[in-house]
Amino acid sequence: MFILTLIIATISKLISPVLGIGTQQNFPPNLTPDEERQAFLEMRDGNEEARQKLILHNLRLVAHIVRKYYSTSKNQEDLVSIGTIGLVKAVDSFNIDNGARFATYAAKCIQNEILMNFRAQKKHSSEISINETIDVDRDGNPLAYIDVISSDENVAEEIERQIMSEAAMKCIKTVLNLRERQIIIMRYGLCGSRELTQREIAELLGISRSYVSRIEKSALEKLKSALGG
Numbered sequence: 001m002f003i004l005t006l007i008i009a010t011i012s013k014l015i016s017p018v019l020g021i022g023t024q025q026n027f028p029p030n031l032t033p034d035e036e037r038q039a040f041l042e043m044r045d046g047n048e049e050a051r052q053k054l055i056l057h058n059l060r061l062v063a064h065i066v067r068k069y070y071s072t073s074k075n076q077e078d079l080v081s082i083g084t085i086g087l088v089k090a091v092d093s094f095n096i097d098n099g100a101r102f103a104t105y106a107a108k109c110i111q112n113e114i115l116m117n118f119r120a121q122k123k124h125s126s127e128i129s130i131n132e133t134i135d136v137d138r139d140g141n142p143l144a145y146i147d148v149i150s151s152d153e154n155v156a157e158e159i160e161r162q163i164m165s166e167a168a169m170k171c172i173k174t175v176l177n178l179r180e181r182q183i184i185i186m187r188y189g190l191c192g193s194r195e196l197t198q199r200e201i202a203e204l205l206g207i208s209r210s211y212v213s214r215i216e217k218s219a220l221e222k223l224k225s226a227l228g229g
Contacts, residue, residue: 028057040096054091055084058106062087065110079114086113171226180219187216 031039031054042050062083070079090109094102169190172181186204189195198216202209 028059030060031057036102037096040094040102043091044096051091055088058087058091058103059084061103061106062110065107065114069111070114079117082117083110083114086110089113167227168223171223175222175226176219180215180222183212183215184219184223187212 036054039050039054043054062080065083066076066079070076086109087106090102090106093109094105096102172184172190176184182205183201185191185193186196186201187198196204198209198212202212205212
């Protein structure tokens with residue numbers, strides 16, 4: 001929480017250059033791929049300064065998304081702060097071993113956080129339509145949820161996947177017993193682990209492959225029921 005507060009304070013100081021007002025001379029530069037990877041490795045070892053570095057040096061990405069999709073919004077400063085929360089979540093959840101580019105992953109998390117904020121604002125007033133206007137573009141044309149959701153990198157699919165993943169992980173932690181949770185995590189490569197076959201899991205746990213299969217099937221049925229499937 002302290003680090004997030006510090007980041008938000010830094011954003012407040014940089015908010016004018018972030019939104020294209022004035023110069024970007026003092027804006028933290030992007031990290032090189034090698035610097036970025038090294039920072040993630042250090043963060044994995046518990047280095048909080050490396051985590052803060054990754055957040056600060058990717059603030060340009062938040063600014064880019066706000067300028068691109070919400071250029072006429074009256075609350076750009078708020079959107080930058082909200083988008084930065086998505087950036088923090090991206091830094092904390094990114095797996096450098098999966099081969100994806102961090103910028104691509106982070107952009108989706110930032111968009112997700114901003115869209116979820118719009119949804120929260122509308123939640124108590126009425127149901128949200130994907131065709132509902134949320135802003136206007138630079139040419140004065142209406143900008144609806146569908147325009148943002150169907151933007152670069154298939155954001156809508158990623159948002160849906162992330163929401164379902166979060167719900168599934170919550171169920172895994174609360175619905176399954178220890179052995180079921182252990183097998184599901186190893187079987188599907190969750191929590192940053194490598195995906196294993198039933199035979200590999202059986203060897204690691206010292207049980208039969210058929211027993212692993214039965215536990216996996218039972219666990220999946222529990223998860224399906226808990227998720228309303």
